[in-house]
Amino acid sequence: GQNIDQPTEMTATEGAIVQINCTYQTSGFNGLFWYQQHAGEAPTFLSYNVLDGLEEKGRFSSFLSRSKGYSYLLLKELQMKDSASYLCAVQRAARQLTFGSGTQLTVLP
Amino acid sequence: KAGVTQTPRYLIKTRGQQVTLSCSPISGHRSVSWYQQTPGQGLQFLFEYFSETQRNKGNFPGRFSGRQFSNSRSEMNVSTLELGDSALYLCASRLAASTDTQYFGPGTRLTVL
Numbered sequence: 001g002q003n004i005d006q007p008t009e010m011t012a013t014e015g016a017i018v019q020i021n022c023t024y025q026t027s028g029f030n031g032l033f034w035y036q037q038h039a040g041e042a043p044t045f046l047s048y049n050v051l052d053g054l055e056e057k058g059r060f061s062s063f064l065s066r067s068k069g070y071s072y073l074l075l076k077e078l079q080m081k082d083s084a085s086y087l088c089a090v091q092r093a094a095r096q097l098t099f100g101s102g103t104q105l106t107v108l109p
Numbered sequence: 110k111a112g113v114t115q116t117p118r119y120l121i122k123t124r125g126q127q128v129t130l131s132c133s134p135i136s137g138h139r140s141v142s143w144y145q146q147t148p149g150q151g152l153q154f155l156f157e158y159f160s161e162t163q164r165n166k167g168n169f170p171g172r173f174s175g176r177q178f179s180n181s182r183s184e185m186n187v188s189t190l191e192l193g194d195s196a197l198y199l200c201a202s203r204l205a206a207s208t209d210t211q212y213f214g215p216g217t218r219l220t221v222l
Contacts, residue, residue, distance in 0.1 A: 030207065042199055043199070043213050097154070
């Protein structure tokens with residue numbers, strides 16, 4: 001993705017916690033989305049951050065630091081079904097949503 | 110409320126042909142965006158339509174075009190297909206503002222032989 005960086009792959013164990021980082025260029029920043037995409041399926045919305053801080057939603061949390069151009073998605077109590085690609089996407093003012101290349105998470109038993 | 114629907118779900122074409130894909134947004138959503146997804150390039154933005162007008166456009170050749178109808182349904186067309194156009198084409202809708210959440214349809218898997 002254009003100026004959006006996230007790790008290509010991560011592996012974690014069932015029941016563990018994993019943090020997926022995303023860095024982006026801050027110019028024109030207007031919000032950051034996280035999506036989950038299982039193989040062969042469409043991306044599904046996980047979270048949205050526009051202000052600094054942590055947004056918690058069940059087992060998933062997302063953090064944003066606008067000044068640092070940094071976000072992370074935190075997944076707790078990992079389950080096998082969490083194996084998927086996690087996409088970070090940045091909204092810039094009056095522009096399209098730009099996606100990172102995605103982080104492929106594999107959860108091992 | 111029904112989600113975003115796309116038709117057809119699968120399509121096989123040969124080089125040189127053209128193809129039209131259809132997308133029906135979530136009821137009440139006025140913005141429709143199209144993306145191309147390939148293993149090597151990830152999700153690439155094609156264009157966005159809002160109230161029948163193209164609001165944003167990605168870096169794709171003119172062979173890729175789209176339109177939106179008054180009921181917010183959208184179509185995209187690819188002419189003179191190339192092997193490299195084989196991809197999953199995703200449509201996403203949102204209410205209106207650029208900060209509204211986009212919701213994706215299931216996609217159309219296009220294979221060009």
